[in-house]
Amino acid sequence: MGLTKAEIFTEKQNKLAQMMKALAHPARxxxxxxxxxxxxxxxxDLVEELGLAQATISQHLKELKTVGLIQGTIEGTSVCYCxxxxxxxxxxxxxxxxxxxYFNKDTCC
Amino acid sequence: MGLTKAEIFTEKQNKLAQMMKALAHPARxxxxxxxxxxxxxxxxDLVEELGLAQATISQHLKELKTVGLIQGTIEGTSVCYCxxxxxxxxxxxxxxxxxxxYFNKDTCC
DNA sequence: TTAATTGATTGTAATATTGCGATGAATAAG
DNA sequence: CTTATTCATCGCAATATTACAATCAATTAA
Structure with missing residues (x-):
C-alpha cells in the first residue's frame, strides 16, 4: 500500500487534505x-534564504505551483515567484x- | 535522505508544518x-463511518493524538475520542x- | 473460568516524500 | 559563437507514510 484511498472520501475532504499537505513542510x-x-x-533568493540545494527548492516550488498557491513568470534567465x-x-x-x-465545550469524554 | 532538515528552520515553521501534516490526510x-x-x-464508530480497516483508523487516531488534537478515554472495552x-x-x-x-494586491510578478 | 468484544501494536508490502548531484534548456553577456 | 547564469528535470538513496492482516492486552458477558 502506501497509497491513500481517496475514493472513499468526499471531494472536499480530499481537497482540504491536499491543501494541508502542500503546507505540511517547513521549507514550503x-x-x-x-x-x-x-x-x-x-x-x-530562496536558495540563499533557506539552506537547501537549488534542486530541492525547485521541487518545493513545483509542489506549491501544482496546488496553485504560487505562480512563476520567467524573466530572462530567472523566474519570479509570487x-x-x-x-x-x-x-x-x-x-x-x-x-x-466548533461549538465551545470544555468538557469532553 | 527522505528526512526533513528540521534544524534549518525555525521552531514555529516546524510546528506549523507539523500541524498541517496532522491534517494532511482525508481520513484524518x-x-x-x-x-x-x-x-x-x-x-x-469511525471504523464503520469511514471505510478503512480498524488498524488503519487506530493509526490515524494515534497521529492525531500525538499532536494533541484529540484525546481518548478508556470506557470499559472501548475508547471514547474527542x-x-x-x-x-x-x-x-x-x-x-x-x-x-497578506496585504491584498491583485497584481503579481 | 471461558468466550467475546474492543482497540492497540507489530510486521509487512507498496507507494510517497525529501534531498541532492548531475544534467539539460533557455537566456544573457562577452 | 562561446561562456556564464538561472532554473527545471532526472535519477538515485534514504526515510516516511499508508493500509492491512495477525496478534496481543484488557475488559465484559456468559
Missing part, C-alpha cells in the same frame, strides 16, 4: 512566508470553514 | 469532522496567524 512554509514579506522573489491572491483566499476560506463548526 | 480530516459533529465517539478544545484553538490561532499577513 518558509517559502510562503518569504513571499508574503518580499511580495515576489526569484528562485535564487503568491496567487485568488488561491490564497480559497485556502484561507477552506481552512476557516474547517475550523469554524 | 474525516475523523475530525465526525468528532465535530458527534462531539465524541468510540473508535468502532477533540481537545485547547489544542484546537491553538491550531486555529496558528493557522490564522499564518494566513493573516
Amino acid at each position: 512554509i518558509a517559502i510562503i512566508q518569504h513571499l508574503l514579506k518580499a511580495q515576489a522573489c526569484i528562485c535564487g 503568491i496567487d491572491p485568488k488561491v490564497w483566499k480559497q485556502f484561507r476560506a477552506a481552512f476557516d470553514t474547517f475550523f469554524e463548526p | 480530516i474525516a475523523i475530525i469532522q465526525h468528532l465535530l459533529k458527534a462531539q465524541a465517539c468510540i473508535c468502532g 477533540i481537545d478544545p485547547k489544542v484546537w484553538k491553538q491550531f486555529r490561532a496558528a493557522f490564522d496567524t499564518f494566513f493573516e499577513p
